[in-house]
Amino acid sequence: MSLEPELLEFVRKMPALDTELLTNTIASTVSSDFSQDEFIFNIMSSIDKNKVSSFQILILLSSIQSESNVCKLIKEAADNYIKCMIDIPTVFQEDFTISLIAEHFVKYVVSKLVNWNWVEKFIKLVLARNENNEFESENRLKLFILSITIFSDRTMKGDVTYAATNINFINYFLGFNDIRIAFANSQYFEPVIKQLLSQSIFPHDRLDRCTEIFSDPNGNLTKEIIKLANSTFFNYHTQLFDLFKSLLAPSTRKQIVSLMGKLVESLSILNKDGIMFNNSVKAMYLEAIGYHLEYTLIRLALFTEKQVNNIDPHYIYNSNAVLQIDEDVNLLAPTGENNKWYDPRSDFGRSYYKDIHDSDPINYQGRLDAEEYAKELDQCQNKDITLVSHFFFLAWRCISFVSCSFCRMIPNLSRNINRSRRTPGQDFEIKQLTLAVSCLEAHILMEDKLINFIDFFNCSFIFLKNQANYQEPKLPEKVPLDYKFLPDYILGGLVNVMNLIIMLEPPQNLSTSLCNLSAIFSNYDYINSLFIKSDIVEIFATISKDHEKCFLVSGLPHIAEQMIPSLAKFFSDVQNTGSHSEYYDRFNFRNTAQDLLRYWFQFNEFKNYFAQHCDEQIYQDVVFHLVDDTILHLGDMQRLLEEYAIKDPDPRDSRDTSEIETEKSILRTTIQTTDKALKLIEKITSFLPHIFSVERVIKKLTSLTLSTLNFLIYKNINFFSQRIIGFGFHYNDFFEAIATTLSHCISDEYICAFVNNEAFYSNDLVQKTLDYIQKIGSSTLKADFSKFARLVFAKKEELERIDIPWExxxxxxxxxxxxxxxxxxxxxxxxxxxxxxxxxxxxxxxxxxxxxxxxxxxxxxxxxxxxxxxxxxxxxxxxxxxxx
Structure with a gap:
């Protein structure tokens, strides 16, 4: 019997028990007494149901592409029984369930045979409502909800590319409003979203769900691998973003907003020490969810803000804005006073960062009541603007939990690697830690996320400006109450992550970001935490060392008048922290500020600004603290040099190699720190010597210069130099730095203080210094220091003549x-x-x-x-x- 080509192909491919019966059954559709019921049941009876299910047969019959009269009758019959089988799964096979139907449907969707026109028709067919049968519509929606869960499970069985493909299928189904609403209200909603976000970001972790793109055969990360990872994760993240964006439709917005708030809250554990990276399943699972959620929230914040306010991420924040706000206004609580999470006056907003004046970390106060927020959001008249605020604040908090966790994990893991004993038993562990550090750095620097983070960083300043209702032209003297804790609340995470990015690999386009940073830093009183201020200073100091981008920290508009006053205040504030040891504060906070000043003082703009304001107390404090710090570093350097120089290497030393290397590293760092500080003092005396004539500065500087000369002249430095080769101690450099500094300080006040220093001064010391300068110094230094020596000798003689009566x-x-x-x-x-x-x-x-x-x-x-x-x-x- 002759069949149409499409039907003949169908018969050939079907696992039939009776091919002739199957052929006759299909051919019977041309008879005038054609019965849909009889036709379908005859088809089902001729098929081997161990090889193909009844539902698969119906799908194939319904999706036949021919439009002949025979095929139309067959497709109509299949369509009717598809709905029937979804309502009553056991109509053709016992123990057949809606879950099995969903599995077979998914198999068809992912197969090469799929016809997407038919899939769309099929979904509309199944979703066609019968107002008289409520059970029917719910049961049919369940098919698609279960299909979504199957696609979700599939994301965990392959790499990131495979996961992205399956999320793409889910996004297709969520494009249908009824399916999206049913899914958002189902019990599967939260588990599925978590599962889609939990694609592993660590290679070879215990979750056994990672992609191999992060490791080459030797376990190393290469630029090619990172580039491939960027492309792969970009596709995955784009699919996640599209999924969340589709769920922001008014019909499901409440559910997804509630869930995102709940997910962000679950990440707070990442801020606790000990779980940042302990190779546990829980920690890695949360890191994965947090990383992907953070990226998605950043994109959602940028997307919604652009839709509502059309913000330009390259807009530069205005530092001369004044904040007009009444004390009873809750600036950052757009959803009402009951939502403590948005209250900037609560301690919650400080996240990882603590007040430098407190001895203990601030405990988190208040939690985001996401369901309550969603209700308020649902009632809010201007939902779009409120939604923008919500995504910005969720993204800020997520950054403080996730990327800031990375910022702590990377140096902590690096320290563990450096301290590990290089024994065969630990080689594998060290290799794993090294790969983990490289992986974290790769995720921080992933091109697409980096671009979006920098845009988000810049838009955050604009968003805050819009929220705060700025007016021109200047900041108020008293910081408004509702804005007081804002920088701790927000800047902490943003600046911390930007600092790590720049230390790892400064991006190309940073002008806008640095303008915004310099502007907010100029509003010094608005930043409560000294840690955040230190991070901002470190960002500028790090870029100043980059030969290709260093111009950015000196070429910004009005950078001198914006940052130098705040930098000077930062320098002095370190003296009064009280939260750490004195050495910790000076070493960790001031050294980066010194690096930045050393770079800036190469330019006349900065030298002139500093000179014009040198009579102000704050700038005199900078010089005083600089000299005071140098005395501290010099004392440490002298002690460590003497200890190391007199200590004979002991072949029986049983200490661990890492401990010995740590000791050497401390010595090397101390020498470098002292050298840099001396050269900064030398630089300031070259263009502003009279600032050292201030009484309290004179006393410190004379003690510094004389004690250094005593150390260099009277200690066995030649012996030291031979023993400490490779540590960065250059005897002549130290000598010339002190001699040059003294050559600049020829005021009568300084000369008097110098010769009156009974603890260190002697004519013999100056004479020996002069003799050595004659051997090693340049012609200019020889002449300058000779002049200084003559003035010193003359002053000494003058003072002694005056002091002894003639009689x-x-x-x-x-x-x-x-x-x-x-x-x-x-x-x-x-x-x-x-x-x-x-x-x-x-x-x-x-x-x-x-x-x-x-x-x-x-x-x-x-x-x-x-x-x-x-x-x-x-x-x-x-x-x-x-x-x-």
Missing amino acids: DIPGEFNDQLTEDLMENPVKLPDDTIVDQLTFENLLRTSGKCPLSQAPLGENDAIPLPELKQKIQDFKKQWFEQHKK
């Missing part, structure tokens, strides 16, 4: 012309004994001997060393007798 001085010690106490006695050709300075004056004036009037030459004066020694002994004895 106490033996006559033989007096200059025979001036009758003053001599310092360097010499004998002239006519036997007159005078001081060297008197001899030099005679050469400059008369050029003759005072008694004989004979011509006087430069070589005519004969030194009298024995008399000089007697004078020195006398002065020493006199000063000891008359010392108060």
